[in-house]
Amino acid sequence: MSQIERVAIVGGNHGNELTGVYLVKKFQQYPNLINRGSFETLALLGNLKAIEEGKRYIEKDLNRCFTNQSLQNTQLSSYEDTRAKEIQQILQPQNLPFVDVIIDLHSTTANMGLSLIFCDMHPFLLRLGAYLTSINPMVKIFINQQSREGGFLRSLCELGFVIEVGAVAQNILNAELFQQTEQLMYAILDYFEGCNQGNIPQSNSTITFYQYIETIDYPRSDAYDGLHLHGEIQAMIHPQLQFRDYEPLHPGDPMFLTFAGKDIFYEGASTVYPVFINEAAYYEKGIAMYLSQKHQEVV
Amino acid sequence: MSQIERVAIVGGNHGNELTGVYLVKKFQQYPNLINRGSFETLALLGNLKAIEEGKRYIEKDLNRCFTNQSLQNTQLSSYEDTRAKEIQQILQPQNLPFVDVIIDLHSTTANMGLSLIFCDMHPFLLRLGAYLTSINPMVKIFINQQSREGGFLRSLCELGFVIEVGAVAQNILNAELFQQTEQLMYAILDYFEGCNQGNIPQSNSTITFYQYIETIDYPRSDAYDGLHLHGEIQAMIHPQLQFRDYEPLHPGDPMFLTFAGKDIFYEGASTVYPVFINEAAYYEKGIAMYLSQKHQEVV
Numbered sequence: 036m037s038q039i040e041r042v043a044i045v046g047g048n049h050g051n052e053l054t055g056v057y058l059v060k061k062f063q064q065y066p067n068l069i070n071r072g073s074f075e076t077l078a079l080l081g082n083l084k085a086i087e088e089g090k091r092y093i094e095k096d097l098n099r100c101f102t103n104q105s106l107q108n109t110q111l112s113s114y115e116d117t118r119a120k121e122i123q124q125i126l127q128p129q130n131l132p133f134v135d136v137i138i139d140l141h142s143t144t145a146n147m148g149l150s151l152i153f154c155d156m157h158p159f160l161l162r163l164g165a166y167l168t169s170i171n172p173m174v175k176i177f178i179n180q181q182s183r184e185g186g187f188l189r190s191l192c193e194l195g196f197v198i199e200v201g202a203v204a205q206n207i208l209n210a211e212l213f214q215q216t217e218q219l220m221y222a223i224l225d226y227f228e229g230c231n232q233g234n235i236p237q238s239n240s241t242i243t244f245y246q247y248i249e250t251i252d253y254p255r256s257d258a259y260d261g262l263h264l265h266g267e268i269q270a271m272i273h274p275q276l277q278f279r280d281y282e283p284l285h286p287g288d289p290m291f292l293t294f295a296g297k298d299i300f301y302e303g304a305s306t307v308y309p310v311f312i313n314e315a316a317y318y319e320k321g322i323a324m325y326l327s328q329k330h331q332e333v334v
Numbered sequence: 335m336s337q338i339e340r341v342a343i344v345g346g347n348h349g350n351e352l353t354g355v356y357l358v359k360k361f362q363q364y365p366n367l368i369n370r371g372s373f374e375t376l377a378l379l380g381n382l383k384a385i386e387e388g389k390r391y392i393e394k395d396l397n398r399c400f401t402n403q404s405l406q407n408t409q410l411s412s413y414e415d416t417r418a419k420e421i422q423q424i425l426q427p428q429n430l431p432f433v434d435v436i437i438d439l440h441s442t443t444a445n446m447g448l449s450l451i452f453c454d455m456h457p458f459l460l461r462l463g464a465y466l467t468s469i470n471p472m473v474k475i476f477i478n479q480q481s482r483e484g485g486f487l488r489s490l491c492e493l494g495f496v497i498e499v500g501a502v503a504q505n506i507l508n509a510e511l512f513q514q515t516e517q518l519m520y521a522i523l524d525y526f527e528g529c530n531q532g533n534i535p536q537s538n539s540t541i542t543f544y545q546y547i548e549t550i551d552y553p554r555s556d557a558y559d560g561l562h563l564h565g566e567i568q569a570m571i572h573p574q575l576q577f578r579d580y581e582p583l584h585p586g587d588p589m590f591l592t593f594a595g596k597d598i599f600y601e602g603a604s605t606v607y608p609v610f611i612n613e614a615a616y617y618e619k620g621i622a623m624y625l626s627q628k629h630q631e632v633v
Contacts, residue, residue, distance in 0.1 A: 204503035210570040271509040
């Protein structure tokens with residue numbers, strides 16, 4: 036592994052996720068908090084207009100605009116397409132290589148604790164995950180391999196990953212989660228510093244992680260009604276599943292509750308681990324939760 | 335007390351508060367759930383466009399548009415001003431008196447449980463509150479007398495009140511709170527039915543309620559910065575106060591935590607009871623919480 040020379044921390048890729056927004060503002064005000072002897076750290080805000088307006092995005096989800104195709108297409112003129120190109124340039128100023136690491140700070144209404152989301156099983160990231168989960172049980176590792184082609188900011192570099200913090204409502208700050216996220220950031224930066232100095236922090240030799248299997252939508256009305264892209268929802272997350280991210284869901288366990296009060300059960304063949312349960316921004320995307328499998332691996 | 339003949343239940347006065355939106359949709363689909371022998375119940379959605387777009391409002395807060403002055407001003411053309419006039423007409427169709435009761439369903443990111451918010455100490459509402467708090471400890475009564483002139487929907491009739499349900503994030507459904515709100519609605523309608531039939535449900539003879547004293551804003555940067563109406567926030571709700579709505583706050587208790595990690599304490603002279611702590615929609619209004627006094631009264 037070569038040295039890490041430049042790290043980018045991005046907050047407010049979604050404008051209504053305030054934990055990252057205010058952490059980045061703090062880091063911009065006190066850069067000594069995030070710089071380390073062996074590398075430089077850049078803190079930047081993502082969707083500036085959406086942050087001002089307290090929205091996830093203005094015209095389209097910025098965190099789906101980072102495909103190669105979009106970044107090279109000079110015809111795209113939405114605010115988010117333009118901002119995506121600006122961010123790409125900030126991450127790779129002229130005469131400099133692209134940043135080595137992108138840490139993309141998000142928050143979620145799902146009870147994700149402090150989740151690191153990786154695009155793949157990169158050995159460096161797995162060792163980082165093993166270390167962080169060993170020092171803080173709130174840290175969880177979710178691996179979503181489908182996401183390389185999705186236009187996510189994190190996919191711009193090999194060591195790009197997301198931190199998802201929750202449960203917290205959109206457009207509010209939860210001080211406890213803010214402080215926990217801040218401490219996690221320092222632990223990550225200190226880990227990089229140790230690696231650069233040939234002094235990798237001690238850790239568990241195994242990592243527990245959760246790997247994406249499939250997306251579950253809400254039960255919806257059959258027909259496209261002209262208004263709801265995915266049809267109108269007919270049920271809610273079941274009270275017994277709400278806030279139970281990363282806990283086992285067994286065949287036959289309740290999953291949804293219809294507005295009429297009827298339970299809907301999980302009909303899969305084996306135990307799975309739901310994550311992103313009841314994320315506010317995913318209703319419009321047709322996602323009630325992701326199902327994952329739990330794995331342990333030696334790193 | 336004369337008979338209650340017509341009751342209106344409004345959901346989605348704010349478009350991103352889904353508990354009320356989906357309860358009203360359920361009531362519209364199954365009107366027998368809300369009709370009673372002695373009165374008629376109307377269920378209607380408030381801010382239709384904002385519900386479609388998953389926002390609190392489109393141009394301005396609909397729940398500040400119901401002043402007499404605005405309702406009579408034909409020059410006002412914003413979506414919300416227009417919708418306010420439509421709602422007023424729905425609540426008073428030609429040749430009929432105005433509805434006797436308005437129940438305005440809201441949700442909040444504050445931990446308000448099932449809060450009833452009254453504009454004044456109307457004896458009928460206080461007896462209703464005494465009854466509901468006696469059958470369900472989640473029910474709380476908050477009296478905000480400043481609110482008559484605020485253009486609130488509930489102020490259109492003497493027996494208008496708000497139900498605030500939380501903590502729940504904007505743009506999600508929490509099934510447990512949905513069901514608790516639904517049961518509360520039936521208890522209220524059954525209470526009205528009993529009153530109409532001269533058979534008022536038995537209750538405690540005292541009511542505990544919380545009366546508005548003052549509004550507390552977040553600590554903010556001094557100067558208006560051209561962007562933030564109230565200056566940029568400098569601190570978060572303190573972790574020891576978060577989710578502690580209706581609990582005592584004593585002089586010297588921590589209230590806020592600055593981004594730099596410094597505690598800010600409550601400096602009032604006497605114990606108060608904060609409510610609406612960390613409501614997402616109130617950041618832009620300059621409200622971190624309301625302070626209230628706790629009272630008991632014989633009804």
